[in-house]
């Protein structure tokens with residue numbers, strides 16, 4: 001029973017993250033207007049707000065205009081639900097929250113190759129919670145250095161957000177886990193980049209992090 005409740009909490013959070021990311025992309029307020037179809041702007045009825053179930057019943061299409069609801073909505077709702085079922089204590093709760101924050105950043109990055117700067121600071125705060133004050137100082141100095149130096153670098157080989165997530169992951173999971181995580185993320189990135197062009201790397205980093213957390 002507890003697992004079902006946790007799954008519902010998680011999928012609701014996933015649904016919220018998808019809506020927030022969609023509003024970040026369009027520049028709309030996170031709070032207003034109420035949830036609506038992105039194509040015809042019709043407000044959603046109460047049952048269309050139920051995560052997973054509404055997408056399945058609507059078969060991924062708006063009931064009013066027939067516009068496609070992106071499949072990523074269902075994927076994020078199910079994944080967030082599964083992640084919530086892994087919460088057993090305070091540490092796992094913080095890790096799942098950390099994954100949710102970076103998941104939100106990845107959804108924004110995927111469409112705009114940017115994400116809100118507060119995500120890095122908040123997520124790194126979660127990574128640092130069990131560390132000593134000295135590590136806190138070093139972690140914050142790392143993030144500050146990236147913030148100051150990256151805008152001066154004309155053609156960076158890696159995005160500042162990707163590097164911030166790497167610092168954050170390293171602090172959260174340690175060196176060995178970070179190496180395993182990066183190998184899978186790079187393979188995913190290379191597979192996606194084979195079609196050419198610049199890709200947002202944050203989604204690969206997040207998919208790898210979620211995969212390692214669920215499997216390991």
Ligand SMILES: [Zn+2]
Pocket residue numbers: 037038039040041042062063064065066067
């Ligand atoms: Zn519609």
